Amino acid sequence: MEVTAKIAPSMLSSDFANLASEAQRMLNSGADWLHMDIMDGHFVPNLTIGAPVIESLRKHTKAYLDCHLMVTNPIDYVEPMGKAGASGFTFHVEASKDNWQELIQRIKSLGMRPGVALKPGTPIGDVFPLVEAETPVEMVLVMTVAPGFGGQKFMPEMMDKVRILRKKYPSLDIEVDGGLGPSTIEMAASAGANCVVAGSSVFGAPEPAEVISLLRNSVQKAQQKC
Numbered sequence: 001m002e003v004t005a006k007i008a009p010s011m012l013s014s015d016f017a018n019l020a021s022e023a024q025r026m027l028n029s030g031a032d033w034l035h036m037d038i039m040d041g042h043f044v045p046n047l048t049i050g051a052p053v054i055e056s057l058r059k060h061t062k063a064y065l066d067c068h069l070m071v072t073n074p075i076d077y078v079e080p081m082g083k084a085g086a087s088g089f090t091f092h093v094e095a096s097k098d099n100w101q102e103l104i105q106r107i108k109s110l111g112m113r114p115g116v117a118l119k120p121g122t123p124i125g126d127v128f129p130l131v132e133a134e135t136p137v138e139m140v141l142v143m144t145v146a147p148g149f150g151g152q153k154f155m156p157e158m159m160d161k162v163r164i165l166r167k168k169y170p171s172l173d174i175e176v177d178g179g180l181g182p183s184t185i186e187m188a189a190s191a192g193a194n195c196v197v198a199g200s201s202v203f204g205a206p207e208p209a210e211v212i213s214l215l216r217n218s219v220q221k222a223q224q225k226c
Helices: 016-028 051-058 074-084 100-109 124-131 156-168 185-191 208-225
Strands: 006-009 033-039 064-070 088-092 113-118 139-143 173-177 195-198
Touching: 006 173, 006 208, 016 033, 016 051, 016 208, 033 051, 051 064, 051 074, 064 074, 064 195, 074 088, 074 100, 088 100, 088 139, 100 113, 100 124, 113 124, 113 173, 124 139, 124 156, 139 156, 139 195, 156 173, 156 185, 185 195, 185 208, 195 208
Parallel strands: 006 033, 006 195, 033 064, 064 088, 088 113, 113 139, 139 173, 173 195
Antiparallel strands: none
């Protein structure tokens, strides 16, 4: 397997009043990426940050900003997010059935890495055309909770999607998001996930570095068994 472990603390669980220092705290604790949840209050019933906050945070860090767009019209966000300094732009397949090819091309043209996410109720086959396209997405995010809110319970039945993806695309970055922590990471890692988003399990820990290290070690051990 050519993919590497990437641990991405979800900044949705951080202290928003101290976002820059929280981001640095995660990087100091060993985070590879910073996961940013952008929600529009329409695609999901919650409203979070947007391009202005990404732009503000970018001034304080060179970290990879792994942006997950839970929005109804992702194409409208590509230019603002690119200008703001987003590193990755992951859109939802459910919101892009008509224009995903143009969407991927625009994301790449602005120097961002395209990814596609799917809700728990969406069949895994819906993302295959996007991975196999002439201009493909470079990551698939399998939601392991219903998108929109942090702190939800991990859905182990979603691991079948991860297993299917890993078997079909051995070198693809596969991300999991929702309820990931010490008690659930082995299920995700053994299924084939290599990019792990973790919110409350990291931010709520007395020693975030220990949790990040545990998550990474689980992914690496699972990869060695492959």
